[in-house]
Amino acid sequence: MLTFAAEGSGQGRLEINGNSEPVSYELVVAREDDDSRQVRIRLMAPRDWLIKQGFNGEAVLVRSNGSRIEVRREEGVDVGSSISVALEGYDESIDNAEEIAQAYPELKH
Structure with missing residues (x-):
């Protein structure tokens, strides 16, 4: 079962086909029963x-530190979609709390 561990927000750029747009993003860290994150x-x-x-x-979300994270949306986007569209991504490459805190200084514990 996932439990909430930390959250934060930051500023970055969203990149598609070589073009970029400034965006704000939110981070949420969830902890599994085995203590992985x-x-x-x-x-x-x-x-x-x-x-x-x-x-x-x-x-691709490019964070202010230059790290790149793929974000996606399962459904397509067209003129019938909401004016603002939610995109999500997951970073499962780091599961240690200390390493996550170093990689994501925008988190508040």
């Missing part, structure tokens, strides 16, 4: 910008 990244992107860039369900 998972970082969920969530952001809202402008629907019209996504359509203009040829969004195909995947984009």
Whole structure:
């Protein structure tokens, strides 16, 4: 069972097909029963910008420290979608609390 461990927010750029747009993002760290951790990244992107860039369900969030995280949306985006579209990604490459805190200084414990 996942339990909440920490949260935070930051500023970055969303990249699609070589173009970028400034975005804010939220981070949530969840802890598993075995004490491993998972970082969920969530952001809202402008629907019209996504359509203009040829969004195909995947984009890359570039955080202020330069790290890159893939974010996606399972459903497509079209003019009938909300004006702001939620994209999510997960970082499961680090599961140690100390390493997560170093990799994501924007987290508040």
